[in-house]
Amino acid sequence: MQDLLIKNGKVLLFENNDVVIKNKDILVKNGKIEKVEDKIQENLSVYEIDAKECIVMPGLINTHAHIPMSIFRVTTEGCSLYEWLNEKIWPIEDNLTREDIYWASMLTFAEMISTGTTCINDQYFKPEQIRDSAKQCKIRAVLTRPLTDTDNLLEEKIQEFISFYETRDLNDDLITYSVAPHGLYTCSDICLEKSAQLARKYKLPIHVHFLESIDEIDDIQKMHGERASKVLKKYFDGIHTILAHCVKLDDEDIEILKTMDCGIAHNPVSNLMLGCKIADTTKYLKEKINVALRNRWSRFRQ
Numbered sequence: 085m086q087d088l089l090i091k092n093g094k095v096l097l098f099e100n101n102d103v104v105i106k107n108k109d110i111l112v113k114n115g116k117i118e119k120v121e122d123k124i125q126e127n128l129s130v131y132e133i134d135a136k137e138c139i140v141m142p143g144l145i146n147t148h149a150h151i152p153m154s155i156f157r158v159t160t161e162g163c164s165l166y167e168w169l170n171e172k173i174w175p176i177e178d179n180l181t182r183e184d185i186y187w188a189s190m191l192t193f194a195e196m197i198s199t200g201t202t203c204i205n206d207q208y209f210k211p212e213q214i215r216d217s218a219k220q221c222k223i224r225a226v227l228t229r230p231l232t233d234t235d236n237l238l239e240e241k242i243q244e245f246i247s248f249y250e251t252r253d254l255n256d257d258l259i260t261y262s263v264a265p266h267g268l269y270t271c272s273d274i275c276l277e278k279s280a281q282l283a284r285k286y287k288l289p290i291h292v293h294f295l296e297s298i299d300e301i302d303d304i305q306k307m308h309g310e311r312a313s314k315v316l317k318k319y320f321d322g323i324h325t326i327l328a329h330c331v332k333l334d335d336e337d338i339e340i341l342k343t344m345d346c347g348i349a350h351n352p353v354s355n356l357m358l359g360c361k362i363a364d365t366t367k368y369l370k371e372k373i374n375v376a377l378r379n380r381w382s383r384f385r386q
């Protein structure tokens with residue numbers, strides 16, 4: 085890896101728990117930041133970037149994505165979440181080839197890199213092609229094979245996940261893994277139990293959709309016999325869990341989440357496009373629940 089000198093940038097720094105911006109040079113050696121100083125003169129051969137008039141900051145992290153779905157942008161018009169999934173997305177996804185997934189992922193990664201995102205937490209099927217694409221782009225990603233059992237194919241999906249995980253490149257520290265039950269309304273108790281077992285066995289985090297739309301509240305209650313947050317705690321307590329959306333949390337849900345090792349991936353653009361409202365992240369932060377952003381990576385509508 086070639087050493088790197090970033091000169092003349094406005095560098096975003098943390099000082100005394102505050103964010104400050106200062107004119108600094110940055111020297112990166114062997115992939116790690118070695119110096120941040122007013123002026124760095126380096127005689128060795130380094131790749132130099134003149135960052136004049138630029139902010140230099142850590143890469144953005146997208147905490148909830150379905151990487152190849154950039155090809156489905158502008159399909160949400162006038163749909164509720166369930167209509168969008170059942171009538172538009174799932175029928176098309178059944179016809180996607182591995183080659184489609186690879187090239188759709190390349191498109192997404194190119195857009196993400198061009199807008200400053202360097203790490204993505206994903207859940208999508210045929211993940212081998214997403215992994216190939218991520219390696220090609222040298223981007224950091226948390227990948228998985230999502231699990232559902234609305235179609236009675238749970239065992240097949242679990243085997244796909246295991247074979248995907250077990251064929252990982254142990255020397256690649258850019259690609260890491262999660263276990264992703266898709267959502268509590270698309271996963272039975274057995275699916276959630278098996279997801280928790282996999283997460284414990286491989287010491288991986290859980291990545292799950294949680295209370296994105298109003299319909300889920302009743303559907304989860306009917307399917308599992310308890311409120312969603314109680315189901316979540318029953319299966320995933322003690323496992324680091326990333327909850328995508330969390331638009332419909334009430335006070336009791338918040339109290340339960342506070343007892344868990346979890347963080348919320350906030351998705352405001354997606355939530356507005358599907359008419360789900362916006363999550364009350366101010367309240368969640370006040371209650372000391374971690375909130376991260378699913379940033380909108382594209383300059384184009386999606």
Ligand SMILES: [Zn+2]
Pocket residue numbers: 148149150293328
């Ligand atoms: Zn999602």
